Amino acid sequence: MAAETTGDKKGILLETGTNEFEIVEFSIGQVNYGINVAKVREVITCPPVTAMPQAHPYIDGLFTLRGKAIPLVNLPRCLNVQSKAEPRNVIVTEINNYNIGFLVENVSRIHRISWKDMEPAPEVGDQSRVVGIIKMEDRIVLLIDFETIIAEINPEINAKLTTYEEATEDVKSKRSDVHVVVAEDSPMLRDLLVTTLHESGYRYVRDFGNGQDAWDYLQTLAQKPGKIEDHVRVIISDVEMPKMDGHRLLKLVREDENLNAVPLVLFSSLISEEMRIKGEQLGASGQIAKPEINQLIGLLDNLVFGVPIKDPNADEE
Numbered sequence: 575m576a577a578e579t580t581g582d583k584k585g586i587l588l589e590t591g592t593n594e595f596e597i598v599e600f601s602i603g604q605v606n607y608g609i610n611v612a613k614v615r616e617v618i619t620c621p622p623v624t625a626m627p628q629a630h631p632y633i634d635g636l637f638t639l640r641g642k643a644i645p646l647v648n649l650p651r652c653l654n655v656q657s658k659a660e661p662r663n664v665i666v667t668e669i670n671n672y673n674i675g676f677l678v679e680n681v682s683r684i685h686r687i688s689w690k691d692m693e694p695a696p697e698v699g700d701q702s703r704v705v706g707i708i709k710m711e712d713r714i715v716l717l718i719d720f721e722t723i724i725a726e727i728n729p730e731i732n733a734k735l736t737t738y739e740e741a742t743e744d745v746k747s748k749r750s751d752v753h754v755v756v757a758e759d760s761p762m763l764r765d766l767l768v769t770t771l772h773e774s775g776y777r778y779v780r781d782f783g784n785g786q787d788a789w790d791y792l793q794t795l796a797q798k799p800g801k802i803e804d805h806v807r808v809i810i811s812d813v814e815m816p817k818m819d820g821h822r823l824l825k826l827v828r829e830d831e832n833l834n835a836v837p838l839v840l841f842s843s844l845i846s847e848e849m850r851i852k853g854e855q856l857g858a859s860g861q862i863a864k865p866e867i868n869q870l871i872g873l874l875d876n877l878v879f880g881v882p883i884k885d886p887n888a889d890e891e
Contacts, residue, residue, distance in 0.1 A: 593822035595814070596686045597708070599715055600665065600678045602655045607678075608685075608708060608715045610814055612844050615666045615673070617681050630727045637675060639666060645727070646675045652723060653703060669720055670731060670843045670864045676720070685710075692717060692816040694759070694783060705759050706816040717816075721843055721864065722762045734865040736766060738774050739872075746775030752807045752878055756781040757788035757823060758841075759815040763864070767810075767841075770867050776874070785811065785818030789826055796832035806836055807878050808859075810870070813842040813849065821856055828857040837877040841870055 597608035623635040632652045664675045695704040706717040725731040758764040782788040795805040811820040837859035845863040860873045
């Protein structure tokens with residue numbers, strides 16, 4: 575793969591609030607797709623694959639990489655796209671703390687782009703596996719919702735997104751007055767997150783599909799009279815979103831004199847070591863890796879009510 579810009583991957587991951595990201599571009603048939611570099615561990619030639627009895631229809635089987643057995647998703651089959659040639663590359667990913675490989679036809683290059691240049695997928699039918707489009711000079715690149723694909727394959731992901739400790743009616747009553755703002759681009763994950771927050775007692779949730787829309791809404795709240803906590807108590811944001819990513823949103827919140835005291839929690843599949851450092855530099859109130867919704871709710875209680883619940887991802891002293 576040829577890099578379109580200079581600088582290594584860690585460099586961009588550690589820059590703060592640039593609203594830029596890098597994608598690995600790949601193709602299947604006549605269609606060009608992209609995946610965030612932060613999700614990619616490496617790209618390899620398709621290795622020998624061992625079939626798995628009663629596996630999910632998208633799974634071709636298991637392959638071994640550095641002594642670890644990794645499931646292989648046949649992405650052409652998953653996307654219902656006809657290949658021009660035999661798929662021969664595997665994009666090895668780590669998403670939601672889950673290692674999985676995706677079989678693709680061809681991997682071409684890396685591009686650095688701004689999130690504002692990525693548009694939400696138009697509503698022209700079932701777009702559940704496309705979260706955004708990137709317009710290049712001579713082609714369109716579709717950004718795939720890999721989290722949704724993994725959730726379809728691994729029911730444990732959905733279970734963790736909907737499983738939380740049952741609270742007393744008194745706790746639910748207190749949570750019901752808390753205004754929560756959510757920014758999450760995946761429609762499926764956003765619906766699961768909002769539904770689970772509602773069921774846990776956090777009834778007052780306003781959700782958005784990208785950071786820009788969430789920021790515009792927060793700006794309207796910041797202009798209202800009275801204390802900001804009367805209008806918004808906590809913000810939950812994904813990192814990877816069209817128009818404006820979660821890190822840029824966090825940077826703008828921390829720089830705004832009316833909003834900078836509002837807790838903002840990053841809830842993302844991209845909470846790696848590098849991304850955690852970036853979130854800390856920008857002033858995140860907490861960072862929870864998807865799909866640990868129970869940990870997220872515990873952290874919200876801690877931030878809003880001062881309940882002595884430790885951030886589950888904080889380093890041990």
